Amino acid sequence: MKNKISRLLAITAASLAVTFGAAYAAQGDMPMGGPGGPGGWHHGGFEKQLNQLHAQLKLSPDQEKQWQDALNTMKQNRDAARKSHEQMHDQFKAMQQQPILDLNALHDAHVKAQQQDEQLREQTAQAWLAFYNGLNDQQKTIVSTALKQHFAKMEQFREKMEQHWEHHHQDKGAASDAMPAQ
Numbered sequence: 804m805k806n807k808i809s810r811l812l813a814i815t816a817a818s819l820a821v822t823f824g825a826a827y828a829a830q831g832d833m834p835m836g837g838p839g840g841p842g843g844w845h846h847g848g849f850e851k852q853l854n855q856l857h858a859q860l861k862l863s864p865d866q867e868k869q870w871q872d873a874l875n876t877m878k879q880n881r882d883a884a885r886k887s888h889e890q891m892h893d894q895f896k897a898m899q900q901q902p903i904l905d906l907n908a909l910h911d912a913h914v915k916a917q918q919q920d921e922q923l924r925e926q927t928a929q930a931w932l933a934f935y936n937g938l939n940d941q942q943k944t945i946v947s948t949a950l951k952q953h954f955a956k957m958e959q960f961r962e963k964m965e966q967h968w969e970h971h972h973q974d975k976g977a978a979s980d981a982m983p984a985q
Contacts, residue, residue, distance in 0.1 A: 855950050869934040876930035880923040891916045912952050 862870055881902055898905060935946065 856946065859945050860938070866934070866937055869937050873930040873934040877927045883921055884923050887916055887919050918947045
């Protein structure tokens, strides 16, 4: 389990898009992690964190342009991903009306959507990495501190969910043990 978490954190650290892009994309129609999920992304929590980070960085005009470019790329890709998801959903609904499902067509549509989503995520990641690479060491330290705090919140959330899951299974086991044999 620790290896899986370490791998997740390494991937997250390697791509600011996970923190900046994916979390921002989670706003609105595409919630991540449920209400009050990791990092407080819901109800404007992530956007507030992003704005606070922006203020702390004290960007130069060139850095501000890179920030805005990354932010715009992220927003455009979020909107494109939503539109793609809606189209795929409509296509699946239409396919389900057929008496015999065309599993090949369903699979092809799913693969195409995944490829498009991956392309959008990569564009967003590259935009944020270009911004990050333009920061000085002091600014990178501020971003690193924010990411580490975010990772800690994610870990706390994961542990909380794991405890909830274990408790849920213990309760089910105790209930089934209490039932009389027939």
